[in-house]
Amino acid sequence: xxxxxxxxxxxxxxxxxxxxxxxxxxxxxxxxxxxxxxxxxxxxxxxxxxxxxxxxxxxxxxxxxxxxxxxxxxxxxxxxxxxxxxxxxxxxxxxxxxxxxxxxxxxxxxxxxxxxxxxxxxxxxxxxxxxxxxxxxxxxxxxxxxxxxxxxxxxxxxxxxxxxxxxxxxxxxxxxxxxxxxxxxxxxxxxxxxxxxxxxxxx
Amino acid sequence: xxxxxxxxxxxxxxxxxxxxxxxxxxxxxxxxxxxxxxxxxxxxxxxxxxxxxxxxxxxxxxxxxxxxxxxxxxxxxxxxxxxxxxxxxxxxxxxxxxxxxxxxxxxxxxxxxxxxxxxxxxxxxxxxxxxxxxxxxxxxxxxxxxxxxxxxxxxxxxxxxxxxx
Numbered sequence: 001x002x003x004x005x006x007x008x009x010x011x012x013x014x015x016x017x018x019x020x021x022x023x024x025x026x027x028x029x030x031x032x033x034x035x036x037x038x039x040x041x042x043x044x045x046x047x048x049x050x051x052x053x054x055x056x057x058x059x060x061x062x063x064x065x066x067x068x069x070x071x072x073x074x075x076x077x078x079x080x081x082x083x084x085x086x087x088x089x090x091x092x093x094x095x096x097x098x099x100x101x102x103x104x105x106x107x108x109x110x111x112x113x114x115x116x117x118x119x120x121x122x123x124x125x126x127x128x129x130x131x132x133x134x135x136x137x138x139x140x141x142x143x144x145x146x147x148x149x150x151x152x153x154x155x156x157x158x159x160x161x162x163x164x165x166x167x168x169x170x171x172x173x174x175x176x177x178x179x180x181x182x183x184x185x186x187x188x189x190x191x192x193x194x195x196x197x198x199x200x201x202x203x
Numbered sequence: 204x205x206x207x208x209x210x211x212x213x214x215x216x217x218x219x220x221x222x223x224x225x226x227x228x229x230x231x232x233x234x235x236x237x238x239x240x241x242x243x244x245x246x247x248x249x250x251x252x253x254x255x256x257x258x259x260x261x262x263x264x265x266x267x268x269x270x271x272x273x274x275x276x277x278x279x280x281x282x283x284x285x286x287x288x289x290x291x292x293x294x295x296x297x298x299x300x301x302x303x304x305x306x307x308x309x310x311x312x313x314x315x316x317x318x319x320x321x322x323x324x325x326x327x328x329x330x331x332x333x334x335x336x337x338x339x340x341x342x343x344x345x346x347x348x349x350x351x352x353x354x355x356x357x358x359x360x361x362x363x364x365x366x367x368x
Contacts, residue, residue: 059268
């Protein structure tokens with residue numbers, strides 16, 4: 001009964017409960033946002049292992065900041081977490097001083113990581129293939145466009161929040177989103193054309 | 204004059220970031236403007252595809268976070284403790300204040316009573332102090348046994364002296 005109530009609670013109530021010593025409140029927050037936070041990190045860093053490490057670092061930092069009273073109740077929880085995630089990802093890039101290299105073994109992990117869904121195994125494979133294809137297209141976008149697309153589509157940040165986070169105007173954030181979507185379409189068409197061409201060549 | 208909607212407007216509409224009146228105008232425009240409809244459909248399809256991508260952290264990562272939460276629970280200052288600390292310090296303050304007030308009240312009362320009863324007021328028609336009259340009965344103190352013996356002895360001496368005469 002109590003667990004059911006906690007699950008339905010709003011973020012701010014869960015945070016209050018967690019501060020009061022109820023760990024299950026934080027469990028609910030993790031379950032609620034783990035996918036959005038992880039997807040955002042993963043699409044930013046483009047590396048599964050780094051994303052796993054950063055996800056843990058982000059959540060640990062979130063715990064410490066909430067406990068030390070640094071969480072501002074007026075703000076929304078998810079945008080705040082995404083802000084931390086983005087900053088940690090930037091710190092990571094600064095540390096390695098180079099763009100992350102995509103690993104050869106990554107595809108295997110991605111198949112396991114795509115959200116499990118109902119349906120036949122055939123449907124599941126098709127969905128997973130589609131998701132992998134779209135992820136690859138997203139990762140080919142220019143950094144700034146990819147960032148806006150990830151933050152709006154996966155992290156649920158408003159254009160206003162993205163503008164504030166990336167120090168640009170709302171119009172610039174909207175413009176980047178427009179280019180991101182148009183480029184995705186273009187990339188998809190190019191890939192499709194190449195695929196058709198290869199099919200013709202190889203019979 | 205009819206408003207011309209840009210791609211950015213369509214994106215705001217798809218992400219539900221457009222105000223209701225503007226949304227209504229855009230929906231009306233979608234019925235009559237074929238080009239606008241095509242652009243809308245194209246963006247909608249891309250966004251639907253994007254939504255298909257979702258990743259989950261591994262169970263291990265989530266477990267490590269939960270373990271950290273459990274292990275570091277003791278480090279945090281429990282709000283209940285701090286609250287009780289505040290309440291006890293608050294009640295201590297109240298008690299100290301009450302004791303001070305009562306003590307001050309008692310001191311003031313004693314001093315007032317003392318001064319009122321010791322300083323005679325000549326102007327006052329009613330005498331504040333009743334003049335003290337010495338009552339011999341009140342002054343009487345029981346004699347000690349030694350004194351009594353001494354008195355008896357002196358009386359006996361007198362009797363002896365008078366009988367000798």
